[in-house]
Amino acid sequence: MARDPVCNMEVREESALSLEREGTVYFFCSEGCREKFLRESKDSGGRKIYDLLILGGGPAGLTAAVYAATLRMEAFLITKDLGGQAIDSTQIENYMGFDFIAGTDLVKKFEDQLLRSHYIDHRIGEVREVVPEGGGFRVTLNEGETLRGRALILATGMLRRKLNVPGEEALQRQGVFYGNIQDVSFVEGADVAIVGGGNSALQIVETLNSVVGTIHLICNSTLRADPIVIERVEAFPNLRKHEGYEVLEIVGDKKVEGISIRSRDGGEVEYLAVGGVFISIGLQPNSALFEGLVDRNDRGEIRIAPDCSTSRPGIFAAGDLTDAYGKRIVIASGEGAKAALAAREYLLKQTAGKAAL
Ligand SMILES: Cc1cc2nc3c(=O)[nH]c(=O)nc-3n(C[C@H](O)[C@H](O)[C@H](O)COP(=O)(O)OP(=O)(O)OC[C@H]3O[C@@H](n4cnc5c(N)ncnc54)[C@H](O)[C@@H]3O)c2cc1C
Structure with a gap:
């Protein structure tokens, strides 16, 4: 990858527009940036x-x-x-x-x-x-x-938004993710926890459904995603819903190993062994x-x-x-x-x- 010298965007050298100047090859995101480069090198005024x-x-x-x-x-x-x-x-x-x-x-x-x-x-x-x-x-x-x-x-x-619970900061990208991730290989085959109850949390459930084991969906109230999405997700056999639960801690040494949760009406603390925690609790x-x-x-x-x-x-x-x-x-x-x-x-x-x- 190269950087467009005009706009600082990352561009692929194989497909980007290019220009050679005094032995250096420059790569551009668009014809517009290439023209701007040529114009500005001629006119260096205020x-x-x-x-x-x-x-x-x-x-x-x-x-x-x-x-x-x-x-x-x-x-x-x-x-x-x-x-x-x-x-x-x-x-x-x-x-x-x-x-x-x-x-x-x-x-x-x-x-x-x-x-x-x-x-x-x-x-x-x-x-x-x-x-x-x-x-x-x-x-x-x-x-x-x-x-x-x-x-x-x-x-x-x-x-x-963050959960602000112990373990969250230290285990970021070591199993703690915010929103969807493009590369799911980190959690392939593992049980996972998804925290949130809106459309974005349920989209993560849909993305991971076929590649992970059990999906624990943890939401501090009831699910509030669009009904059409809730209906689809509730049909997944590997989904365990924990509605009305809060997260107390994310546990792990170098990577996520589990998550502690408790029902908001003061129930027992439960420990779920998971390899990934996806947090999607709003913005x-x-x-x-x-x-x-x-x-x-x-x-x-x-x-x-x-x-x-x-x-x-x-x-x-x-x-x-x-x-x-x-x-x-x-x-x-x-x-x-x-x-x-x-x-x-x-x-x-x-x-x-x-x-x-
Ligand atoms: C997982 C997920 C799924 C969603 N699914 C849908 C859907 O299916 N349908 C739908 O309609 N909506 C969906 N949404 C909501 C939708 O994406 C947002 O409503 C929309 O993107 C808002 O657009 P925006 O331009 O206002 O802000 P944003 O999309 O938040 O864009 C803000 C931009 O500002 C930039 N920025 C921030 N701070 C700075 C700074 N200091 N300097 C320079 N740049 C800065 C950011 O990098 C970003 O490019 C979804 C959202 C999420 C997270």
């Missing part, structure tokens, strides 16, 4: 201010980016990865246009649309700081690079970075108006990060589109206001 910076490349941020491109805005997308949570979904049955599609395949389509059909400038990196500056905003990445924009769309989605908004910048509710979600505007003019937010109802791919995408349209209107008004002065 960095411009973008119309719009989009933070986060899940369904909300990617849709906002494609809309910004079709609206002919000068936009820049900064994200830790392309796809966000959607890439973890093994089977999406509720995205329009597809009866069924795997998360990785849907994200590949999003990526193609972003990089090939509607190229916009982008960087794979982590945002460290956002500060208002001169009527716009300055965004600093972990690597120290800064970008400036006249408007922002925040779309940093959600982070996985929390990835909004700590924006504390003090925009208003949030008591769950940490960014408060938005129907047009995705926030409490601070020029900042819009979209997707799971916000207090919009419904955490779904189609909803996050729709909100991303709305945020891009609203940001454009904001910028047009700003320009018209300046012209009138």
